[in-house]
Amino acid sequence: MSRVKISLNQDLDTDALAAEYAVKKRGQVHNIFPASVVDEIHDVLAEQIPWTMTYFDGQRDQYIGLDKLRAMPPQERMKFSQARLQTAARGFAYSYNTFKFHEEMQNGNHLDHPLQAFDSFLSSAPMIEFIRTYTGDPEITSGGGHATWFGPGQYLNLHTDKIPGIDRRCAFVFNFTKQWHPNWGGELKFYSEGAATVEEAFLPSYNVLNVFTVPKPHSVGFVSPFAAGPRLAITGWFYAGEAPR
Amino acid sequence: MEFKLNPDLDLDALGEAYAVKKRLQIKQILPTKAAKHINELMDKQTPWIFTFSDGSGTNYMPIPMLRSLPPQENARLQQMINQTSRNGFGFCYNTFNFHNEIMKGNFLDHPIKKFDDFLQSDKFLGFIRKVTGDETIDGCGAAATWFGPGHYLNIHSDQIKGCDLRAAFIFNFSPKWRADWGGELKFFPDKEGSKVEEGLFPAYNVLNIATVPYYHSVGVVAPFAGAPRFSISGWLFSGKPPPLH
Numbered sequence: 085m086s087r088v089k090i091s092l093n094q095d096l097d098t099d100a101l102a103a104e105y106a107v108k109k110r111g112q113v114h115n116i117f118p119a120s121v122v123d124e125i126h127d128v129l130a131e132q133i134p135w136t137m138t139y140f141d142g143q144r145d146q147y148i149g150l151d152k153l154r155a156m157p158p159q160e161r162m163k164f165s166q167a168r169l170q171t172a173a174r175g176f177a178y179s180y181n182t183f184k185f186h187e188e189m190q191n192g193n194h195l196d197h198p199l200q201a202f203d204s205f206l207s208s209a210p211m212i213e214f215i216r217t218y219t220g221d222p223e224i225t226s227g228g229g230h231a232t233w234f235g236p237g238q239y240l241n242l243h244t245d246k247i248p249g250i251d252r253r254c255a256f257v258f259n260f261t262k263q264w265h266p267n268w269g270g271e272l273k274f275y276s277e278g279a280a281t282v283e284e285a286f287l288p289s290y291n292v293l294n295v296f297t298v299p300k301p302h303s304v305g306f307v308s309p310f311a312a313g314p315r316l317a318i319t320g321w322f323y324a325g326e327a328p329r
Numbered sequence: 330m331e332f333k334l335n336p337d338l339d340l341d342a343l344g345e346a347y348a349v350k351k352r353l354q355i356k357q358i359l360p361t362k363a364a365k366h367i368n369e370l371m372d373k374q375t376p377w378i379f380t381f382s383d384g385s386g387t388n389y390m391p392i393p394m395l396r397s398l399p400p401q402e403n404a405r406l407q408q409m410i411n412q413t414s415r416n417g418f419g420f421c422y423n424t425f426n427f428h429n430e431i432m433k434g435n436f437l438d439h440p441i442k443k444f445d446d447f448l449q450s451d452k453f454l455g456f457i458r459k460v461t462g463d464e465t466i467d468g469c470g471a472a473a474t475w476f477g478p479g480h481y482l483n484i485h486s487d488q489i490k491g492c493d494l495r496a497a498f499i500f501n502f503s504p505k506w507r508a509d510w511g512g513e514l515k516f517f518p519d520k521e522g523s524k525v526e527e528g529l530f531p532a533y534n535v536l537n538i539a540t541v542p543y544y545h546s547v548g549v550v551a552p553f554a555g556a557p558r559f560s561i562s563g564w565l566f567s568g569k570p571p572p573l574h
Binding site: 177239241280285286305310 | 414415479508509511521523525528529
Protein backbone atom coordinates (compact mmCIF):
# COMPACT_ATOMS: atom_id res chain seq x y z
CA MET A 85 0.00 0.00 0.00
CA SER A 86 2.89 2.34 0.62
CA ARG A 87 3.24 2.74 -3.14
CA VAL A 88 -0.46 3.47 -3.65
CA LYS A 89 -1.64 7.02 -3.36
CA ILE A 90 -4.56 7.18 -0.95
CA SER A 91 -7.25 9.46 -2.25
CA LEU A 92 -10.83 10.28 -1.40
CA ASN A 93 -13.69 9.46 -3.73
CA GLN A 94 -13.84 12.46 -6.09
CA ASP A 95 -17.61 12.24 -6.56
CA LEU A 96 -18.63 13.09 -2.99
CA ASP A 97 -21.14 15.94 -2.71
CA THR A 98 -19.34 17.59 0.19
CA ASP A 99 -21.77 20.48 0.59
CA ALA A 100 -24.82 18.21 0.82
CA LEU A 101 -22.97 15.96 3.27
CA ALA A 102 -22.00 18.99 5.36
CA ALA A 103 -25.63 20.14 5.53
CA GLU A 104 -26.57 16.69 6.87
CA TYR A 105 -23.73 16.71 9.38
CA ALA A 106 -24.74 20.10 10.76
CA VAL A 107 -28.11 18.79 11.98
CA LYS A 108 -26.85 16.25 14.55
CA LYS A 109 -23.15 17.09 14.59
CA ARG A 110 -22.45 13.59 13.31
CA GLY A 111 -22.81 11.65 10.12
CA GLN A 112 -21.73 8.91 7.76
CA VAL A 113 -20.01 9.29 4.41
CA HIS A 114 -20.58 6.26 2.20
CA ASN A 115 -18.03 5.32 -0.46
CA ILE A 116 -15.40 7.53 1.10
CA PHE A 117 -12.61 5.91 -0.97
CA PRO A 118 -12.41 4.68 -4.56
CA ALA A 119 -12.98 0.90 -4.63
CA SER A 120 -9.35 -0.02 -5.36
CA VAL A 121 -8.08 2.09 -2.47
CA VAL A 122 -10.50 0.71 0.12
CA ASP A 123 -9.76 -2.89 -0.84
CA GLU A 124 -6.05 -2.30 -0.49
CA ILE A 125 -6.41 -0.77 3.00
CA HIS A 126 -8.72 -3.61 3.99
CA ASP A 127 -6.17 -6.21 2.94
CA VAL A 128 -3.47 -4.52 5.01
CA LEU A 129 -5.79 -4.54 8.07
CA ALA A 130 -6.71 -8.16 7.50
CA GLU A 131 -3.17 -9.43 6.90
CA GLN A 132 -0.38 -7.11 7.93
CA ILE A 133 -1.12 -5.64 11.36
CA PRO A 134 0.96 -6.42 14.48
CA TRP A 135 -2.13 -6.45 16.71
CA THR A 136 -1.95 -6.00 20.47
CA MET A 137 -4.90 -6.54 22.78
CA THR A 138 -5.70 -3.49 24.87
CA TYR A 139 -7.94 -3.22 27.93
CA PHE A 140 -8.69 -0.85 30.78
CA ASP A 141 -7.99 -2.29 34.22
CA GLY A 142 -10.01 0.31 36.13
CA GLN A 143 -7.10 2.74 36.38
CA ARG A 144 -5.07 2.72 33.21
CA ASP A 145 -4.69 1.39 29.68
CA GLN A 146 -3.05 -2.01 29.49
CA TYR A 147 -1.57 -3.89 26.54
CA ILE A 148 -0.91 -7.57 26.07
CA GLY A 149 0.46 -9.29 22.99
CA LEU A 150 -1.91 -11.69 21.28
CA ASP A 151 0.72 -14.43 21.33
CA LYS A 152 1.11 -13.99 25.08
CA LEU A 153 -2.67 -14.06 25.52
CA ARG A 154 -2.96 -17.23 23.45
CA ALA A 155 -0.14 -18.89 25.39
CA MET A 156 -1.84 -18.31 28.77
CA PRO A 157 -2.68 -21.53 30.63
CA PRO A 158 -6.49 -22.03 30.77
CA GLN A 159 -6.75 -21.21 34.47
CA GLU A 160 -4.78 -17.99 34.15
CA ARG A 161 -6.77 -17.07 31.07
CA MET A 162 -10.03 -17.57 32.97
CA LYS A 163 -8.80 -15.38 35.83
CA PHE A 164 -7.78 -12.72 33.31
CA SER A 165 -11.24 -12.80 31.67
CA GLN A 166 -13.00 -12.62 35.02
CA ALA A 167 -10.98 -9.56 36.02
CA ARG A 168 -12.03 -7.86 32.75
CA LEU A 169 -15.70 -8.62 33.45
CA GLN A 170 -15.44 -7.29 37.00
CA THR A 171 -14.00 -3.98 35.80
CA ALA A 172 -16.63 -3.66 33.07
CA ALA A 173 -19.48 -4.40 35.50
CA ARG A 174 -18.42 -1.47 37.68
CA GLY A 175 -17.72 1.26 35.15
CA PHE A 176 -15.65 2.35 32.20
CA ALA A 177 -13.77 -0.47 30.53
CA TYR A 178 -12.82 -1.78 27.13
CA SER A 179 -11.30 -4.77 25.47
CA TYR A 180 -10.23 -4.93 21.83
CA ASN A 181 -7.20 -5.29 19.57
CA THR A 182 -5.27 -2.31 18.34
CA PHE A 183 -2.27 -1.07 16.39
CA LYS A 184 -1.48 2.53 17.35
CA PHE A 185 0.27 3.34 14.10
CA HIS A 186 0.23 7.14 14.49
CA GLU A 187 1.81 6.98 17.94
CA GLU A 188 4.31 4.37 16.77
CA MET A 189 5.32 6.36 13.71
CA GLN A 190 5.64 9.58 15.73
CA ASN A 191 8.08 7.63 17.89
CA GLY A 192 10.03 6.53 14.84
CA ASN A 193 8.76 2.95 14.78
CA HIS A 194 7.13 0.99 11.93
CA LEU A 195 8.06 3.68 9.41
CA ASP A 196 8.14 1.07 6.63
CA HIS A 197 4.68 -0.29 7.51
CA PRO A 198 2.10 0.04 4.71
CA LEU A 199 -0.15 2.10 7.02
CA GLN A 200 2.50 4.87 6.92
CA ALA A 201 0.72 6.10 3.78
CA PHE A 202 -2.54 6.26 5.71
CA ASP A 203 -0.88 8.11 8.58
CA SER A 204 0.36 10.78 6.14
CA PHE A 205 -3.00 10.87 4.38
CA LEU A 206 -4.86 11.72 7.64
CA SER A 207 -3.03 15.05 7.91
CA SER A 208 -2.82 15.69 4.15
CA ALA A 209 -4.39 18.73 2.50
CA PRO A 210 -7.24 16.88 0.71
CA MET A 211 -8.30 15.06 3.92
CA ILE A 212 -8.10 18.16 6.13
CA GLU A 213 -9.94 20.24 3.56
CA PHE A 214 -12.71 17.63 3.33
CA ILE A 215 -13.12 17.29 7.09
CA ARG A 216 -13.14 21.07 7.61
CA THR A 217 -15.94 21.48 5.09
CA TYR A 218 -17.84 18.40 6.26
CA THR A 219 -17.83 19.32 9.96
CA GLY A 220 -17.88 23.09 9.47
CA ASP A 221 -14.77 23.51 11.64
CA PRO A 222 -12.11 25.55 9.78
CA GLU A 223 -9.64 25.25 12.66
CA ILE A 224 -8.88 21.57 12.14
CA THR A 225 -5.27 21.12 11.07
CA SER A 226 -4.26 17.50 11.62
CA GLY A 227 -5.43 13.95 12.20
CA GLY A 228 -4.10 10.88 13.98
CA GLY A 229 -5.43 7.36 14.15
CA HIS A 230 -5.03 3.76 15.15
CA ALA A 231 -6.29 0.49 13.69
CA THR A 232 -8.84 -1.52 15.69
CA TRP A 233 -10.14 -5.07 15.48
CA PHE A 234 -13.09 -6.01 17.69
CA GLY A 235 -13.79 -9.73 17.90
CA PRO A 236 -16.58 -11.64 19.65
CA GLY A 237 -16.95 -10.55 23.29
CA GLN A 238 -15.06 -7.26 22.84
CA TYR A 239 -16.43 -3.78 23.58
CA LEU A 240 -15.61 -0.16 24.40
CA ASN A 241 -17.85 1.24 27.12
CA LEU A 242 -19.51 4.64 27.28
CA HIS A 243 -17.21 7.68 27.16
CA THR A 244 -17.10 11.16 25.54
CA ASP A 245 -13.61 11.32 23.92
CA LYS A 246 -12.90 14.59 25.75
CA ILE A 247 -9.36 14.71 27.20
CA PRO A 248 -8.08 17.77 29.07
CA GLY A 249 -5.25 19.55 27.26
CA ILE A 250 -5.84 17.92 23.86
CA ASP A 251 -7.93 19.83 21.34
CA ARG A 252 -9.88 17.00 19.74
CA ARG A 253 -12.47 18.58 17.42
CA CYS A 254 -14.09 15.46 16.01
CA ALA A 255 -13.69 11.71 16.14
CA PHE A 256 -13.61 9.50 13.06
CA VAL A 257 -14.09 5.84 12.24
CA PHE A 258 -13.15 4.55 8.79
CA ASN A 259 -15.05 1.26 8.50
CA PHE A 260 -13.37 -1.71 6.80
CA THR A 261 -15.78 -4.50 7.80
CA LYS A 262 -16.79 -6.40 4.69
CA GLN A 263 -19.55 -8.48 6.19
CA TRP A 264 -21.74 -7.73 9.21
CA HIS A 265 -25.19 -8.54 10.54
CA PRO A 266 -27.46 -6.39 12.73
CA ASN A 267 -27.52 -9.17 15.35
CA TRP A 268 -23.76 -9.17 15.75
CA GLY A 269 -23.60 -6.02 17.92
CA GLY A 270 -20.45 -3.88 17.73
CA GLU A 271 -22.42 -0.75 16.79
CA LEU A 272 -21.06 2.74 17.28
CA LYS A 273 -23.78 3.88 19.69
CA PHE A 274 -24.64 7.50 20.43
CA TYR A 275 -26.37 8.30 23.70
CA SER A 276 -28.82 11.03 24.62
CA GLU A 277 -28.15 13.35 27.56
CA GLY A 278 -27.55 11.35 30.72
CA ALA A 279 -27.28 8.18 28.61
CA ALA A 280 -31.02 7.56 29.03
CA THR A 281 -31.36 6.06 25.54
CA VAL A 282 -29.34 5.13 22.49
CA GLU A 283 -30.47 7.88 20.14
CA GLU A 284 -28.82 6.31 17.09
CA ALA A 285 -26.28 3.63 16.28
CA PHE A 286 -24.15 2.95 13.18
CA LEU A 287 -23.44 -0.66 12.27
CA PRO A 288 -19.96 -1.78 11.21
CA SER A 289 -19.76 -1.37 7.44
CA TYR A 290 -17.39 -1.14 4.49
CA ASN A 291 -15.91 1.97 2.91
CA VAL A 292 -17.93 4.24 5.19
CA LEU A 293 -16.55 7.10 7.27
CA ASN A 294 -18.29 7.95 10.57
CA VAL A 295 -17.57 11.36 12.07
CA PHE A 296 -18.91 13.05 15.19
CA THR A 297 -18.10 16.25 17.02
CA VAL A 298 -16.31 15.78 20.37
CA PRO A 299 -17.45 15.62 23.17
CA LYS A 300 -20.30 13.14 22.66
CA PRO A 301 -21.27 10.17 24.86
CA HIS A 302 -20.78 7.04 22.74
CA SER A 303 -19.64 3.45 22.93
CA VAL A 304 -18.84 0.41 20.82
CA GLY A 305 -21.45 -2.18 21.71
CA PHE A 306 -20.54 -5.65 22.90
CA VAL A 307 -19.79 -7.88 19.89
CA SER A 308 -22.01 -10.99 19.98
CA PRO A 309 -20.23 -14.25 20.70
CA PHE A 310 -21.72 -15.53 17.44
CA ALA A 311 -20.39 -12.67 15.26
CA ALA A 312 -18.65 -14.37 12.34
CA GLY A 313 -16.36 -11.68 10.98
CA PRO A 314 -13.78 -9.27 12.36
CA ARG A 315 -14.88 -5.65 12.95
CA LEU A 316 -12.01 -3.78 11.31
CA ALA A 317 -11.62 0.00 11.43
CA ILE A 318 -9.18 2.87 11.51
CA THR A 319 -10.29 5.31 14.14
CA GLY A 320 -8.96 8.48 15.75
CA TRP A 321 -9.42 12.21 15.90
CA PHE A 322 -8.93 15.42 13.98
CA TYR A 323 -7.31 18.20 15.96
CA ALA A 324 -6.83 21.94 16.04
CA GLY A 325 -3.05 22.10 16.21
CA GLU A 326 -0.64 19.24 15.77
CA ALA A 327 -1.87 15.69 16.35
CA PRO A 328 -0.45 14.59 19.71
CA ARG A 329 1.54 11.42 20.22
CA MET B 330 -53.34 -7.72 43.96
CA GLU B 331 -55.87 -5.98 41.70
CA PHE B 332 -54.00 -4.14 38.98
CA LYS B 333 -54.72 -0.79 37.39
CA LEU B 334 -52.76 1.81 35.46
CA ASN B 335 -51.25 4.89 37.03
CA PRO B 336 -54.32 7.19 37.17
CA ASP B 337 -52.23 10.30 36.42
CA LEU B 338 -51.36 9.34 32.82
CA ASP B 339 -52.47 11.90 30.23
CA LEU B 340 -54.14 9.75 27.56
CA ASP B 341 -54.56 12.48 24.95
CA ALA B 342 -50.92 13.55 25.16
CA LEU B 343 -49.77 9.92 24.98
CA GLY B 344 -51.93 9.32 21.91
CA GLU B 345 -50.45 12.34 20.15
CA ALA B 346 -46.89 11.26 21.01
CA TYR B 347 -47.57 7.70 19.80
CA ALA B 348 -48.83 8.88 16.42
CA VAL B 349 -45.45 10.45 15.53
CA LYS B 350 -43.33 7.27 15.32
CA LYS B 351 -46.02 4.61 15.86
CA ARG B 352 -44.19 3.64 19.00
CA LEU B 353 -43.89 5.09 22.47
CA GLN B 354 -42.26 4.65 25.85
CA ILE B 355 -44.50 5.46 28.82
CA LYS B 356 -42.91 5.95 32.24
CA GLN B 357 -44.60 5.29 35.61
CA ILE B 358 -47.12 3.04 33.91
CA LEU B 359 -48.32 1.25 37.07
CA PRO B 360 -48.81 2.52 40.61
CA THR B 361 -45.53 2.10 42.53
CA LYS B 362 -46.79 -0.77 44.70
CA ALA B 363 -47.96 -2.76 41.69
CA ALA B 364 -44.59 -2.42 39.93
CA LYS B 365 -42.79 -3.58 43.06
CA HIS B 366 -45.16 -6.54 43.37
CA ILE B 367 -44.45 -7.67 39.78
CA ASN B 368 -40.71 -7.21 40.20
CA GLU B 369 -40.79 -9.42 43.30
CA LEU B 370 -42.90 -12.01 41.52
CA MET B 371 -40.32 -12.18 38.74
CA ASP B 372 -37.44 -12.28 41.17
CA LYS B 373 -38.81 -14.97 43.48
CA GLN B 374 -41.95 -16.74 42.27
CA THR B 375 -41.62 -17.35 38.57
CA PRO B 376 -41.09 -20.89 37.18
CA TRP B 377 -38.62 -19.79 34.49
CA ILE B 378 -37.86 -21.97 31.50
CA PHE B 379 -34.90 -21.47 29.14
CA THR B 380 -36.05 -21.01 25.55
CA PHE B 381 -33.94 -21.00 22.40
CA SER B 382 -34.14 -21.44 18.66
CA ASP B 383 -32.43 -24.36 16.93
CA GLY B 384 -33.24 -23.09 13.45
CA SER B 385 -36.34 -25.22 12.98
CA GLY B 386 -38.41 -24.04 15.93
CA THR B 387 -38.71 -22.91 19.51
CA ASN B 388 -37.27 -25.15 22.20
CA TYR B 389 -37.82 -25.13 25.93
CA MET B 390 -35.60 -26.49 28.67
CA PRO B 391 -36.24 -26.20 32.41
CA ILE B 392 -33.43 -24.23 34.07
CA PRO B 393 -32.49 -27.00 36.51
CA MET B 394 -31.98 -29.29 33.51
CA LEU B 395 -29.86 -26.65 31.74
CA ARG B 396 -27.74 -26.24 34.86
CA SER B 397 -27.24 -29.98 35.22
CA LEU B 398 -25.92 -30.46 31.67
CA PRO B 399 -22.37 -31.81 31.62
CA PRO B 400 -19.93 -29.08 30.41
CA GLN B 401 -19.43 -30.76 27.04
CA GLU B 402 -23.15 -31.00 26.32
CA ASN B 403 -23.67 -27.45 27.49
CA ALA B 404 -20.93 -26.28 25.12
CA ARG B 405 -22.51 -28.23 22.26
CA LEU B 406 -25.93 -26.66 22.98
CA GLN B 407 -24.39 -23.18 23.08
CA GLN B 408 -22.59 -23.83 19.81
CA MET B 409 -25.81 -24.98 18.17
CA ILE B 410 -27.66 -21.85 19.38
CA ASN B 411 -24.81 -19.63 18.15
CA GLN B 412 -24.80 -21.37 14.77
CA THR B 413 -28.51 -20.62 14.37
CA SER B 414 -28.16 -17.02 15.50
CA ARG B 415 -25.17 -16.14 13.36
CA ASN B 416 -26.99 -15.69 10.06
CA GLY B 417 -30.62 -16.31 10.94
CA PHE B 418 -33.30 -15.69 13.49
CA GLY B 419 -32.00 -16.91 16.81
CA PHE B 420 -32.75 -16.26 20.42
CA CYS B 421 -32.03 -17.48 23.91
CA TYR B 422 -33.52 -16.23 27.18
CA ASN B 423 -35.70 -17.38 30.05
CA THR B 424 -39.45 -17.20 29.84
CA PHE B 425 -42.68 -17.96 31.67
CA ASN B 426 -45.43 -18.11 29.10
CA PHE B 427 -48.10 -17.39 31.68
CA HIS B 428 -50.94 -16.48 29.33
CA ASN B 429 -50.46 -19.73 27.41
CA GLU B 430 -50.37 -21.69 30.64
CA ILE B 431 -53.46 -20.00 32.04
CA MET B 432 -55.38 -20.65 28.81
CA LYS B 433 -54.46 -24.32 29.21
CA GLY B 434 -55.84 -24.27 32.75
CA ASN B 435 -52.46 -24.19 34.53
CA PHE B 436 -51.20 -21.76 37.19
CA LEU B 437 -54.72 -20.48 37.91
CA ASP B 438 -53.78 -19.79 41.55
CA HIS B 439 -50.40 -18.16 40.70
CA PRO B 440 -50.28 -14.42 41.57
CA ILE B 441 -49.46 -13.61 37.90
CA LYS B 442 -53.05 -14.68 37.05
CA LYS B 443 -54.26 -11.30 38.39
CA PHE B 444 -51.92 -9.50 36.01
CA ASP B 445 -53.11 -11.67 33.12
CA ASP B 446 -56.71 -10.74 34.04
CA PHE B 447 -55.68 -7.08 34.00
CA LEU B 448 -54.09 -7.44 30.54
CA GLN B 449 -57.35 -8.95 29.20
CA SER B 450 -59.49 -6.23 30.80
CA ASP B 451 -60.77 -3.02 29.28
CA LYS B 452 -58.68 -1.13 31.84
CA PHE B 453 -55.64 -2.16 29.78
CA LEU B 454 -57.08 -2.80 26.30
CA GLY B 455 -59.11 0.44 26.38
CA PHE B 456 -55.93 2.33 27.29
CA ILE B 457 -54.05 0.64 24.44
CA ARG B 458 -56.81 1.44 21.93
CA LYS B 459 -56.72 5.07 22.98
CA VAL B 460 -52.92 5.45 22.85
CA THR B 461 -52.42 3.56 19.57
CA GLY B 462 -55.58 4.94 17.98
CA ASP B 463 -56.37 1.39 16.86
CA GLU B 464 -59.98 0.63 17.80
CA THR B 465 -59.82 -2.91 16.39
CA ILE B 466 -57.58 -4.23 19.19
CA ASP B 467 -59.62 -6.65 21.28
CA GLY B 468 -57.22 -9.25 22.67
CA CYS B 469 -53.86 -9.71 24.28
CA GLY B 470 -51.35 -12.45 25.04
CA ALA B 471 -48.25 -12.05 27.15
CA ALA B 472 -45.24 -13.81 28.67
CA ALA B 473 -42.69 -12.93 31.32
CA THR B 474 -39.05 -12.83 30.20
CA TRP B 475 -35.74 -12.76 32.02
CA PHE B 476 -32.67 -11.99 29.93
CA GLY B 477 -29.43 -12.80 31.73
CA PRO B 478 -25.81 -12.34 30.57
CA GLY B 479 -25.37 -13.71 27.04
CA HIS B 480 -29.10 -13.74 26.24
CA TYR B 481 -30.59 -12.01 23.17
CA LEU B 482 -33.45 -11.98 20.70
CA ASN B 483 -32.47 -11.38 17.08
CA ILE B 484 -34.13 -9.00 14.64
CA HIS B 485 -37.75 -9.79 13.72
CA SER B 486 -41.00 -7.99 12.92
CA ASP B 487 -43.53 -9.68 15.26
CA GLN B 488 -45.74 -10.66 12.33
CA ILE B 489 -47.43 -14.05 12.69
CA LYS B 490 -49.12 -15.75 9.73
CA GLY B 491 -52.88 -16.15 10.11
CA CYS B 492 -53.14 -13.75 13.01
CA ASP B 493 -53.98 -10.06 12.89
CA LEU B 494 -51.36 -8.66 15.26
CA ARG B 495 -51.79 -4.91 15.63
CA ALA B 496 -49.21 -3.91 18.22
CA ALA B 497 -46.65 -5.28 20.67
CA PHE B 498 -45.82 -4.14 24.18
CA ILE B 499 -43.15 -4.59 26.83
CA PHE B 500 -43.54 -3.77 30.50
CA ASN B 501 -40.06 -3.22 31.97
CA PHE B 502 -39.29 -4.31 35.51
CA SER B 503 -35.50 -3.87 35.73
CA PRO B 504 -34.81 -1.46 38.61
CA LYS B 505 -31.11 -1.15 37.94
CA TRP B 506 -29.38 -1.01 34.57
CA ARG B 507 -26.20 0.50 33.16
CA ALA B 508 -25.86 1.73 29.58
CA ASP B 509 -22.93 -0.64 28.96
CA TRP B 510 -24.82 -3.77 29.90
CA GLY B 511 -26.57 -4.08 26.52
CA GLY B 512 -30.00 -5.70 26.31
CA GLU B 513 -31.51 -2.67 24.59
CA LEU B 514 -34.73 -2.90 22.67
CA LYS B 515 -33.32 -1.81 19.30
CA PHE B 516 -35.49 -0.39 16.52
CA PHE B 517 -34.42 -0.81 12.89
CA PRO B 518 -35.83 1.04 9.85
CA ASP B 519 -35.90 -2.08 7.64
CA LYS B 520 -35.58 -5.86 7.73
CA GLU B 521 -31.91 -5.65 6.76
CA GLY B 522 -31.33 -3.70 9.98
CA SER B 523 -29.25 -1.11 8.12
CA LYS B 524 -28.96 1.02 11.24
CA VAL B 525 -30.30 1.33 14.76
CA GLU B 526 -32.85 4.17 14.84
CA GLU B 527 -33.20 4.05 18.59
CA GLY B 528 -32.26 1.77 21.47
CA LEU B 529 -34.25 1.70 24.70
CA PHE B 530 -32.52 0.44 27.82
CA PRO B 531 -34.19 -1.92 30.26
CA ALA B 532 -36.01 0.27 32.76
CA TYR B 533 -38.36 0.07 35.68
CA ASN B 534 -42.13 0.48 35.59
CA VAL B 535 -41.99 1.58 31.96
CA LEU B 536 -44.21 0.39 29.10
CA ASN B 537 -43.03 0.31 25.48
CA ILE B 538 -45.67 -0.02 22.76
CA ALA B 539 -45.10 -0.30 19.00
CA THR B 540 -47.32 -0.89 15.98
CA VAL B 541 -46.71 -4.26 14.24
CA PRO B 542 -44.90 -4.95 11.97
CA TYR B 543 -41.78 -3.26 13.25
CA TYR B 544 -38.21 -4.48 12.98
CA HIS B 545 -36.60 -4.82 16.37
CA SER B 546 -34.28 -6.93 18.47
CA VAL B 547 -33.07 -7.32 22.03
CA GLY B 548 -29.32 -6.82 21.96
CA VAL B 549 -26.99 -9.32 23.61
CA VAL B 550 -26.82 -8.74 27.36
CA ALA B 551 -23.15 -8.24 28.22
CA PRO B 552 -21.53 -11.00 30.28
CA PHE B 553 -20.70 -8.31 32.84
CA ALA B 554 -24.32 -7.16 33.30
CA GLY B 555 -24.92 -6.92 37.03
CA ALA B 556 -28.71 -7.29 37.15
CA PRO B 557 -31.44 -9.36 35.52
CA ARG B 558 -33.45 -7.85 32.66
CA PHE B 559 -37.06 -8.56 33.67
CA SER B 560 -40.04 -7.74 31.49
CA ILE B 561 -43.53 -8.80 30.53
CA SER B 562 -43.98 -8.65 26.80
CA GLY B 563 -46.91 -9.46 24.62
CA TRP B 564 -49.04 -8.89 21.55
CA LEU B 565 -52.24 -7.04 20.93
CA PHE B 566 -54.45 -8.50 18.24
CA SER B 567 -57.75 -8.13 16.51
CA GLY B 568 -60.03 -11.17 16.36
CA LYS B 569 -58.43 -14.60 16.43
CA PRO B 570 -55.61 -14.94 18.99
CA PRO B 571 -52.24 -16.39 17.97
CA PRO B 572 -52.05 -20.19 18.38
CA LEU B 573 -51.10 -21.63 21.77
CA HIS B 574 -47.85 -23.56 21.93
